[in-house]
Amino acid sequence: MGVSICKRRCFQNSIFTNLISIVYILCFFKLVSPLVLSYRLQSIKHSKILIFDEKKQNDLLFDQNSKYLNFYVLNNLESPSCDEITYDFIYSKENFIGFEVFDNFLNSSRMENVNMKIECDFNLTYFLRLTNDITNISSKINYQVFDCLLFAMKSLDVIENKNLKSFFQAILFNFLYFNNNGYFHNNATSFKDPFVSSLLLDIKYILKKNLIFAYLNSLMIKYIFYDENLILLEKNNETYNKKHFDKHIPYKSLLINSYKAFQILENILNNPNILHMLEFLLNEMNIKSIIFDNFQIFKILDSNMKIYILSMNIFKSITISHFKWSSSWLFLRKHIFSDKKNIEFLSLKNLKISKSDLEVICKKQKFKGLVLHNIKILENTNKNDLFFGLGVRLEYINFKNVEIYEGWWKEFFQLVHIRIIIISFYTYSSQEKFIKEFIRVNTLNELLYLELDFCYSSISKDFYNSLHHFKSLVTLKLYGYKFDQNTHFFSHAFESMDK
Numbered sequence: 001m002g003v004s005i006c007k008r009r010c011f012q013n014s015i016f017t018n019l020i021s022i023v024y025i026l027c028f029f030k031l032v033s034p035l036v037l038s039y040r041l042q043s044i045k046h047s048k049i050l051i052f053d054e055k056k057q058n059d060l061l062f063d064q065n066s067k068y069l070n071f072y073v074l075n076n077l078e079s080p081s082c083d084e085i086t087y088d089f090i091y092s093k094e095n096f097i098g099f100e101v102f103d104n105f106l107n108s109s110r111m112e113n114v115n116m117k118i119e120c121d122f123n124l125t126y127f128l129r130l131t132n133d134i135t136n137i138s139s140k141i142n143y144q145v146f147d148c149l150l151f152a153m154k155s156l157d158v159i160e161n162k163n164l165k166s167f168f169q170a171i172l173f174n175f176l177y178f179n180n181n182g183y184f185h186n187n188a189t190s191f192k193d194p195f196v197s198s199l200l201l202d203i204k205y206i207l208k209k210n211l212i213f214a215y216l217n218s219l220m221i222k223y224i225f226y227d228e229n230l231i232l233l234e235k236n237n238e239t240y241n242k243k244h245f246d247k248h249i250p251y252k253s254l255l256i257n258s259y260k261a262f263q264i265l266e267n268i269l270n271n272p273n274i275l276h277m278l279e280f281l282l283n284e285m286n287i288k289s290i291i292f293d294n295f296q297i298f299k300i301l302d303s304n305m306k307i308y309i310l311s312m313n314i315f316k317s318i319t320i321s322h323f324k325w326s327s328s329w330l331f332l333r334k335h336i337f338s339d340k341k342n343i344e345f346l347s348l349k350n351l352k353i354s355k356s357d358l359e360v361i362c363k364k365q366k367f368k369g370l371v372l373h374n375i376k377i378l379e380n381t382n383k384n385d386l387f388f389g390l391g392v393r394l395e396y397i398n399f400k401n402v403e404i405y406e407g408w409w410k411e412f413f414q415l416v417h418i419r420i421i422i423i424s425f426y427t428y429s430s431q432e433k434f435i436k437e438f439i440r441v442n443t444l445n446e447l448l449y450l451e452l453d454f455c456y457s458s459i460s461k462d463f464y465n466s467l468h469h470f471k472s473l474v475t476l477k478l479y480g481y482k483f484d485q486n487t488h489f490f491s492h493a494f495e496s497m498d499k
Contacts, residue, residue: 039088039118039125046106050087053125073101073118089125089132097131097167100157120155127152134170141174153207160206168214205285212281219268222261229253230287234260241321244291248396248420248449249317249345249369251288256309258294269308279312289317289345296322298331319347319371332361345396347371369396369420377403400424409437417446424453425480431456439466447473454480 038054091102105116118124127149130136149171158164212230216223222233229245229252240257256262269275282288290309320331346367355377362370394416401424412418425431431454439462447470459481467476 036119036121037123039120041102041105041116041118042087043106043114047092049091049102049106051089051091051125051128052086053088073116089128091128091132095132096134096163097153098159098161099153100159102156103159122148122152124152131167134167137170137174141171146171150207158207160210164206164210165213165217168211169217172211172214172218208281208284212278212285215277215281219274221264221268228285229255230282230285231255231257232261232265234258234264241293244293244319244321244347244349246289246345246347246371246398248398248422249289251317252286253289253291253317253319254282254287255291255293259296259298262292262295262298262309266308275308275311279314282312283314288314289319290315291319291321291347292323292331293319293321295320296324298323316343317345317347317369318343319349320351321347321349321373323351332357343367345369345371347373347398348375349373352376366393368393369398370394371398372402373398373400375402394418396420398422401426403427403430404433406433406436409434413437413441413444418444419446420449421447422449422451425455428456435460435463439463441466442469444470445472449473449475451475451477452479454478456480457482 040052040054042050042052044050091099093103093106130149131153222236222238224231224233226240226242227245231240232255233240234257238257240255244255245253256265269278323331343365344367346361346365346369348371350373353375358377394412395418397418397420399422423434425434439460450467450470450473457480467473
């Protein structure tokens with residue numbers, strides 16, 4: 001498969017210095033397209049650009065025999081001025097969708113009737129008319145035309161404005177709902193085509209963001225964004241828990257804020273075309289963490305029920321919070337860990353779970369990160385193998401109001417290469433069990449971040465003294481302790497921290 005690389009070709013004349021900010025050329029490919037369409041652009045009084053199609057192939061949108069799309073910008077200083085009456089498209093800064101390449105041309109043109117030239121293997125004027133008047137959208141919008149449109153917008157460096165979301169919403173409505181009986185409907189894997197994938201993977205962030213805005217609007221899904229995390233809601237102005245967004249997990253999150261919102265989403269995702277499109281968009285926005293919250297009324301009536309959102313292979317982190325016990329276990333066992341999914345981070349919050357269930361989960365998956373908040377273990381047990389099978393892959397733990405047994409801490413500190421420890425203690429016994437094993441450790445050479453929230457304020461000097469062993473420690477946060485005669489031993493930790 002060929003590799004497409006974008007280059008810039010700048011005008012040599014000093015008049016055109018810094019004329020084009022980004023110019024794209026695909027220069028490595030296996031199949032050279034026999035189709036070359038030429039467009040002459042003429043600047044008129046710094047206010048508009050007249051675009052002339054030199055070959056007048058109005059019925060042809062792109063070369064279907066070409067594996068790659070090509071786009072060249074060339075200087076064409078010797079081109080004669082054309083009659084304004086014969087132009088094929090007129091561009092101004094007031095167009096519905098704007099482009100940096102054209103705006104830079106207007107701003108840099110110091111003379112009347114300055115020309116430039118574009119060569120490409122798709123019908124540029126068709127796509128420009130489409131971006132200027134959404135009433136031009138027709139049944140021609142299939143997945144190939146859609147990809148070509150994205151490529152054209154990327155090549156011309158589309159400008160983000162309030163119209164971009166509306167434009168994509170109209171395009172996607174046509175794209176999703178008017179192709180049900182055609183090629184797209186009969187080829188559910190069309191979004192998995194390498195050609196389609198490469199274009200979606202390479203589009204600018206503003207295109208991706210506005211695409212997903214428009215996509216969710218076209219599906220009539222209620223949503224908001226918070227710090228690049230996507231929250232799906234049952235109704236507007238719904239509250240959600242921002243604490244679910246974990247800065248120590250290197251992915252943005254999709255938060256499904258209630259079971260009702262989940263039902264709405266699942267009813268839509270049974271269409272494979274919609275599913276694949278959403279998967280691409282989430283992946284490209286680095287939304288690879290999924291959070292299920294407020295599922296108290298969720299009941300798995302059939303253990304074989306299909307959950308479409310989990311059929312996506314992009315998720316590296318999963319959080320479930322506020323589930324019924326029976327549903328939480330079936331949900332984890334049947335739909336998250338039934339297949340060999342590459343889950344790196346697991347967060348369980350506000351749940352009841354059995355010791356055996358948790359052991360099965362930890363044996364099946366070797367996590368890089370484990371978050372346990374307000375977890376109630378159903379059995380009355382004091383065995384020390386509660387988290388048997390975590391292995392040496394674990395780099396991050398975040399425990400809150402969880403009773404961790406002393407023997408597990410001993411094994412934990414001996415085996416893992418931990419980098420981040422965050423613990424909130426809710427009982428004196430859990431605090432002492434941790435400290436007892438922690439002060440014996442002098443081998444955590446990779447520990448970078450330590451955050452402890454004590455429930456009992458008096459801390460022994462042995463704990464403070466132990467901190468100086470951690471030479472790589474960069475961040476130290478301690479809460480809930482009181483200043484006393486032992487606190488001055490803090491200085492050892494600060495002296496040892498990596499500058």
